[in-house]
Amino acid sequence: MWQSSPPGSIYDYIRVASFSLGPDGRIAHWSERAAELLGLTARQAIGKDPVEAFVPPELRDLGHRKVAEILDGREWVGLVPYRNPDSPRGYGLAEIYVMPAAAELGQRSALCVAVDVGALRRLETDLAASQAVFGQSPLGFFFCGTDLRMLRVNERFATVFGRPADAYRGMLPEDLLPRGEADRLSTAIRQVLETGQTVTDLSLVGTVPTGPERRRWSISLYRLHSGSGRPIGVAGLAADVTGRRRAELEAAGVRRNLALLNEAGARIGTSLDLETTARELLDVAVPQFCDLASVDLYQDLLTGDERPPGAADGSAELRRVAFSSAVSDGPLALFDRCRVERPEDALNGTRKPIQVGEVHRYPFNSPCAHALRTAQARVVAGRDGTEPELGAAVPQSTLVVPMVARDVVVGLAQFSRTKGSEPFGERDTALAVELAARAAVCIDNARLYRREHERALILQRSLLPPGDPEAAGLDIACRYLPGNTATEVGGDWFDVIELPGHRTALVVGDVMGRGLRAAVAMGELRTAVRTLALLDLEPAEVLSALDEIARGLGAPGGSRAGARSAAPRGSRSPHGGGTHSDGPSDLSEVYLATCVYAVYDPVTRRCTFANAGHLPPVMVAPGRPAELVEVAPGMPLGVGGEPFEETEIELPDGALLALYTDGLVESRDHALDEGLAAFRTALSDRAAAAAVLGRPEGSLEDVCDHVLTRLNTQHGEDDIALLMARVQGLPAGSVGDWRLPSEPRSVGRARELACEQLRTWGLEALVDTTELLVSELVTNALRYGEGEIRLRLLLDRTLVCEVWDGGLVQPRRRRARDTDEGGRGLQLVGLLSASWGSRRTPRGKTVWFELALPSGEAAGPGEVEALLSLF
Numbered sequence: 001m002w003q004s005s006p007p008g009s010i011y012d013y014i015r016v017a018s019f020s021l022g023p024d025g026r027i028a029h030w031s032e033r034a035a036e037l038l039g040l041t042a043r044q045a046i047g048k049d050p051v052e053a054f055v056p057p058e059l060r061d062l063g064h065r066k067v068a069e070i071l072d073g074r075e076w077v078g079l080v081p082y083r084n085p086d087s088p089r090g091y092g093l094a095e096i097y098v099m100p101a102a103a104e105l106g107q108r109s110a111l112c113v114a115v116d117v118g119a120l121r122r123l124e125t126d127l128a129a130s131q132a133v134f135g136q137s138p139l140g141f142f143f144c145g146t147d148l149r150m151l152r153v154n155e156r157f158a159t160v161f162g163r164p165a166d167a168y169r170g171m172l173p174e175d176l177l178p179r180g181e182a183d184r185l186s187t188a189i190r191q192v193l194e195t196g197q198t199v200t201d202l203s204l205v206g207t208v209p210t211g212p213e214r215r216r217w218s219i220s221l222y223r224l225h226s227g228s229g230r231p232i233g234v235a236g237l238a239a240d241v242t243g244r245r246r247a248e249l250e251a252a253g254v255r256r257n258l259a260l261l262n263e264a265g266a267r268i269g270t271s272l273d274l275e276t277t278a279r280e281l282l283d284v285a286v287p288q289f290c291d292l293a294s295v296d297l298y299q300d301l302l303t304g305d306e307r308p309p310g311a312a313d314g315s316a317e318l319r320r321v322a323f324s325s326a327v328s329d330g331p332l333a334l335f336d337r338c339r340v341e342r343p344e345d346a347l348n349g350t351r352k353p354i355q356v357g358e359v360h361r362y363p364f365n366s367p368c369a370h371a372l373r374t375a376q377a378r379v380v381a382g383r384d385g386t387e388p389e390l391g392a393a394v395p396q397s398t399l400v401v402p403m404v405a406r407d408v409v410v411g412l413a414q415f416s417r418t419k420g421s422e423p424f425g426e427r428d429t430a431l432a433v434e435l436a437a438r439a440a441v442c443i444d445n446a447r448l449y450r451r452e453h454e455r456a457l458i459l460q461r462s463l464l465p466p467g468d469p470e471a472a473g474l475d476i477a478c479r480y481l482p483g484n485t486a487t488e489v490g491g492d493w494f495d496v497i498e499l500p501g502h503r504t505a506l507v508v509g510d511v512m513g514r515g516l517r518a519a520v521a522m523g524e525l526r527t528a529v530r531t532l533a534l535l536d537l538e539p540a541e542v543l544s545a546l547d548e549i550a551r552g553l554g555a556p557g558g559s560r561a562g563a564r565s566a567a568p569r570g571s572r573s574p575h576g577g578g579t580h581s582d583g584p585s586d587l588s589e590v591y592l593a594t595c596v597y598a599v600y601d602p603v604t605r606r607c608t609f610a611n612a613g614h615l616p617p618v619m620v621a622p623g624r625p626a627e628l629v630e631v632a633p634g635m636p637l638g639v640g641g642e643p644f645e646e647t648e649i650e651l652p653d654g655a656l657l658a659l660y661t662d663g664l665v666e667s668r669d670h671a672l673d674e675g676l677a678a679f680r681t682a683l684s685d686r687a688a689a690a691a692v693l694g695r696p697e698g699s700l701e702d703v704c705d706h707v708l709t710r711l712n713t714q715h716g717e718d719d720i721a722l723l724m725a726r727v728q729g730l731p732a733g734s735v736g737d738w739r740l741p742s743e744p745r746s747v748g749r750a751r752e753l754a755c756e757q758l759r760t761w762g763l764e765a766l767v768d769t770t771e772l773l774v775s776e777l778v779t780n781a782l783r784y785g786e787g788e789i790r791l792r793l794l795l796d797r798t799l800v801c802e803v804w805d806g807g808l809v810q811p812r813r814r815r816a817r818d819t820d821e822g823g824r825g826l827q828l829v830g831l832l833s834a835s836w837g838s839r840r841t842p843r844g845k846t847v848w849f850e851l852a853l854p855s856g857e858a859a860g861p862g863e864v865e866a867l868l869s870l871f
Contacts, residue, residue: 015033015036015037015115015116015119016033016113016114016115017031017033017034017036017037017038017094017113017114017115018031018033018034018111018112018113018114019031019034019045019050019112019114020101020109020110020111020112021050021067021070021071021109021110021112022103022109023071023103023107023108023109025049025050025067025068025071026047026048026049026050027045027046027047027048027049027050027053028046028109029046030042030045030046034114037094037114037116038054038082038094038114040053040054050063050067051063051064051067054082055080055081055082056081056091059081063080066078070098070100070110071100071108071109071110072108073100073108074100075097075098075099075100076096076097076098077095077096077097077098078095078096079093079094079095079096079117080093080094080095080096080114081093081094082094092116092117092118093116093117093118094114094115094116094117095114095115095116095117095120096112096113096114097112097113097114098110098111098112099111099112099113137154137156138156139156139237139238139239140153140154140156140157140158140159140160140161140237140238140239140240141153141154141156141157141235141236141237141238142154142157142168142235142236142238143224143233143234143235143236144189144233144234144236145232145233146193146231146232146233148172148173148186148189148190149170149171149172150168150169150170150171150172151169151233152168152169153165153168157238160217160238160239160240161176161208161238162208162209163209172186173185173186173189174186176206177204177206178205178206178207181204181205181206184202184204185202185204185219188202188219188221189221189234189236192221192222192223192234193223193231193233193234196223196231198220198221198222198223199219199220199221199222200220201218201219201220202218202219202220202221203216203217203218203219203241204216204217204218204219205217213242214242215240215242216240216241216242216245217238217239217240217241218238218239218241219236219237219238220236220237221234221235221236222234222235222236223235250427253427254427256288257427257431260284260288260289260431260435261431261434261435263284263288264281264284264434264435264438264439265438267280267283267284268280268281268284268435268438268439268442269438269439269441269442269445271446272445272446272449272450273446274297274302274321274443274446274447274450275321275322277439277442277443277446278295278297278321278322278439278443279322279324280439281293281295281322281413281435281436281438281439282294282295282322282323282324283324284435285324285415285432285435286324286325286326287326289415289428289431289432289435290399290415290416290417290421291325291326291327291395291416291417291418291421292323292324292325292326292327292328292395292414292415292416292418293323293324293325293413293414293415293416294320294322294323294324294331294354294413294414295320295321295322295323295403295411295412295413295439296318296319296320296321296360296411296412296413296414297318297319297321297403297410297411297443298316298317298318298319298409298410298411299316299317299318299319299359300316300317301410301411301447302319302321302447313364313369313373314362314364314368314369314370314371314372314373315361315362315364315369316361317359317360317361318359318360318361318362318411318412319357319358319359319360320354320355320356320357320358320360321356321357321411322356323354323356327418331353331354331355331356362412367380367400368400368412368414371400371401371402371412372402372409372412374402375402375404375409376402377399377400377401377402377429377432377433377436378399378400379397379398379399379400379423379424379429380397380398380399380400381396381397381423382394382395382396382397382398382416394418394419395416395417395418396417396418396419396421396423397416397417397421397423397424398414398415398416398417398424399414399415399416399424399428399429399432400412400414401413401414401415401429401432401433401435401436402436403436403437403439403440403443404436404437404440405437405440405441405443405444406441406444408444410440410443410444410447411440411443413432413435413436413439415432456519459519459520459523462523469496470496470797471496471498471504471600471725472498472502472503472504472602472730472794472796472797473502473504473600473602473727473728473729473730473796474504474600474602474725474726474727474728475700475725475726475728476496476700476723476724476725477700477701477703477704477723477724477725478494478496478704478721478722478723478724479704479708479720479721479722480492480494480719480720480721480722481663481708481713481719481720481721482719491510491511491512491513491518491519491521491522491593491719492508492509492510492511492522492661492663492718492719492720492721493507493508493509493510493511493522493523493525493526493721494506494507494508494509494659494721494722494723495507495526495529495530496723497529497530497533497534499533499536499599500536500800500802500837500839500846500848500850501601501603501792501794501800501802501846501848502602502603502730502794502796502798502800503599503600503601503602504599504600504602504725505533505539505597505598505599505600506597506598506599506600506657506659506723506725507526507529507533507595507596507597507598507659508595508596508614508659508660508661508721508723509522509525509526509529509593509594509595509596509614509637509661510593510594510595510614510661510662510663510719510721511525511592511593512592512593512594512636521593522593525546525549525550525593525595525637528545528546528549529542529546529595529597532545532546535839536837536839536840538608538610538646539597539598539599539608539609539610539644539646540610540643540644540645540646542597542610543595543597543610543611543612543634543637543644544643544644546595546612546637547612547635547637547638547639547640547644548640550592550593550637550638551638551640592636592637592638592639593612593636593637593638594612594613594614594615594636594637594662595611595612595613595614595637596609596610596611596612596614596615596616596617596631596659597609597610597611597612598610598617598657598659600651600657600725600727602728602729602730602796603729603730603735603792603794604650605650605651605652605653605727605729606648606649606650606651607648607649607650607651607657608646608647608648609629609631609646609647609648609649610631610634610644610645610646610647611631611632611633611634611644611647612634612635612636612637612644613633613634613635613636613637613639614633614634614661615660615661615662615665615676616628616629616630616631616633617629617631617657617658617659618657618658618660618679618680618683619649619651619655619656619657619658620655620656620658620683620684621652621654621655622652622654622655625680625684626656626658626679626680626681626683626684627680628676628680629647629649629657630647631647632644632645632647651727652727653727653728653729654726654727655726655727656683656700656703656724656725656726656727657724657725657726657727658679658683658722658723658724658725659722659723659724659725660679660720660721660722660723661718661719661720661721661722662718663713663718663719663720663721664679664707664711664713664720664721664722665678665679665711666718667712669712675711678710678711679707679711681710682706682707682710682711683703683707685706685710700724700726703724704722704724707722708720708722730794730795730796734761734794734795734796735792735793735794735795736753736754736757736791736792736793736794737790737791737792737793738750738753738790738791738792739788739789739790739791740778740788740789740790740791741788741789742781742782742785742786742787742788742789742805743782744782746778746782746789747775747778747779747782750774750775750778750789750791750803751771751774751775753791754770754771754774754791754793754801755767755770755771757793758770758793758799761795763795763799763853763854765854766799766851766853766854769832769833769851770799770801770851772828772832773801773828773829773832773833773849774791774801774803776825776826776828776829777801777803777829777847777849778791778803779825780803780811780825780826780847781803781804781805781807781847784807784809784811785805785806785807785809785844785845786805786806786807786844787805787806787807787843787844788805788806789803789804789805790802790803790804790805791803791804792804797853798834798850798851798852798853799850799851799852799853800848800849800850800851801848801849801850801851802846802847802848803846803847803848804841804844804845804846805844805845806843806844807844807845808840808844808845809845810838810840810845811826811838811847812826829849833849833850833851834849834850834851834852835849835850836848836849836850
């Protein structure tokens with residue numbers, strides 16, 4: 001084919017020179033290449049003897065002989081030295097090929113072709129080096145022409161693509177790769193031919209004849225040029241990067257899994273709620289890890305049982321607590337294909353998916369039951385996708401993962417991937433197990449917290465009085481707010497204790513410390529207060545005895561002697577400041593407490609206070625602002641060494657008395673005085689005043705709510721206890737009070753007064769019993785007491801009869817023998833009354849009994865039965 005452009009061939013690299021010899025042995029023709037190679041112009045060479053022209057003198061004889069042989073018609077090839085001024089030796093070597101030829105008249109002539117030996121040797125070296133690189137390179141080389149057909153490939157390329165090296169000659173890209181990948185390679189080759197810009201790391205995917213595995217190759221392309229610069233094809237380097245790509249994918253998977261675990265650590269377990277923790281697990285897993293997921297927990301574990309029956313074999317009931325899907329709006333029936341079919345589903349011929357909150361079981365031989373039984377995760381393959389339901393959302397691979405916490409299976413997590421997603425592998429299984437384990441620990445912690453929380457609530461509620469305590473002559477309202485809303489237990493307490501004579505003890509205390517230990521200490525002190533109150537001691541005596549008990553509780557073994565010896569070791573502030581303890585732990589600190597104990601008598605309208613380091617009560621009299629009750633502060637319980645003083649004040653009807661703990665008025669945000677002022681203001685404003693004055697628009701419960709709303713009770717720094725009492729007092733018509741001389745006829749007079757008063761109150765049903773018991777008590781007062789006798793009847797929710805005298809000897813009940821003529825009076829009192837007792841007074845003692853009203857539920861036994869029981 002004729003071309004107008006300069007030829008591009010091997011001659012461009014070796015630059016062949018030609019000239020001819022005439023019949024006379026002289027140069028007849030001289031080419032330009034010969035002039036460049038030998039350094040002689042045509043004018044200098046034509047007509048000259050070639051031997052004389054460029055052969056060194058010492059070799060000219062040999063040169064003449066060779067020329068003569070050539071002219072005789074012999075071919076000759078050999079090395080001929082020639083003068084070369086550019087060579088360091090002054091001459092060079094040319095390989096000359098001489099071919100005999102015939103002149104126009106038939107004479108002998110010769111055609112000579114000359115090549116510089118140095119250029120040939122360089123070309124041979126370059127070819128050898130190229131062959132070595134091409135044949136021995138670890139990379140696959142290929143050459144293709146401008147028509148995109150393969151010209152040559154090396155053995156490495158043949159190995160990479162799985163065919164013999166000779167089989168590639170003349171192949172096109174579509175003969176090696178799938179259609180789409182072949183088009184990409186063809187486009188890249190054409191682009192390199194046209195622009196000359198290299199293409200690096202072109203990724204191609206396909207298969208090789210030796211196996212069905214998909215391979216991935218990286219191709220780099222660059223354009224080839226001839227010596228004259230003309231593009232003659234494209235060279236390429238090919239490397240099989242399937243392993244590298246697999247490693248990159250694995251590394252990316254590891255990074256993704258680590259990121260997922262990091263996210264799980266941050267998001268799972270933020271709440272101590274079981275359902276919330278399960279939802280947090282699914283929020284992490286869907287859609288980053290799977291397309292559908294669910295969490296089932298053992299039903300009995302949710303209700304508080306340690307280990308449900310059937311948990312060992314996986315047959316126990318489970319409850320679906322969470323479900324999440326990235327491919328559907330709700331649960332899918334195919335997602336739960338290994339559950340137990342419900343009878344109604346079998347009758348209807350349908351399968352309904354498990355809904356969140358539904359209780360269900362898994363069959364014994366199902367993968368889910370097996371996972372629960374063995375605590376081992378399993379991969380369950382999906383179905384063939386022929387189901388009509390949401391064809392693209394049919395799970396093709398499901399991971400069934402038991403949720404194990406502290407070697408106990410608490411539930412089951414299921415993760416599913418639908419069509420189009422990669423099936424689960426070993427690394428996915430390990431990740432799912434880790435996610436489930438983290439969630440299981442959090443769920444178990446939440447379960448344990450829920451159990452302990454319920455126990456703490458039971459303890460706390462058992463230590464506090466009922467929600468609506470009742471007292472004679474008092475309207476009671478109370479509130480308790482724990483500082484820690486998570487546990488709802490603390491060291492604050494309040495109590496309302498009914499005392500003989502329709503009196504009421506109001507108690508508010510605060511154990512220093514928080515949490516369950518403070519609650520236990522509070523329970524012990526509250527029990528001690530109730531026990532001491534039933535002895536009907538004076539308020540100061542109650543606190544003194546309680547102080548001794550608190551010191552004994554704080555000492556090792558609970559001994560009072562130990563408490564006394566331990567007390568001087570450190571100095572404590574009235575509010576329980578730090579001490580210098582000799583040991584690593586000082587349990588007496590736990591039992592430091594403040595307390596205010598008040599006894600209200602509804603007959604006299606007087607209230608007696610004793611204070612052990614507690615904040616003073618607040619009183620709101622009708623028509624007046626709230627004010628603090630001035631009571632002696634005293635030392636906290638458990639300090640010891642200081643007596644307690646009593647303060648007695650008169651409370652008018654309609655007055656409001658408020659006892660509280662420091663959590664209500666004390667905070668880091670303001671001083672204690674500011675909190676007390678805010679508390680008094682809240683009690684004195686319009687809403688509270690309306691309630692205090694008994695207006696219909698207010699109630700004592702409203703006052704409590706109003707105070708807690710106005711004050712900052714959400715700071716969570718300390719527990720809050722608030723006890724409010726509105727003073728009503730017993731009306732004068734509900735009290736019968738008489739004084740009798742210490743003489744025998746007072747017994748009859750006492751019976752007459754009591755019977756007359758009962759008839760006035762309309763309690764004829766109690767006349768006989770009261771007459772008998774009054775006679776017994778007045779007789780004992782005459783026989784064993786001293787001084788004037790006082791008889792008092794009190795009517796409220798029960799009937800109370802009190803007999804006062806000046807004697808100090810307390811009555812003692814004993815069992816009379818059959819032959820004894822006396823000693824049965826107090827037995828009779830105990831049998832016929834609802835309760836009875838005695839207490840000391842400043843000037844003697846009081847013996848009392850209580851009878852339930854006819855409409856009451858606790859009526860005493862009949863008189864006849866009681867009398868017969870004595871014999």
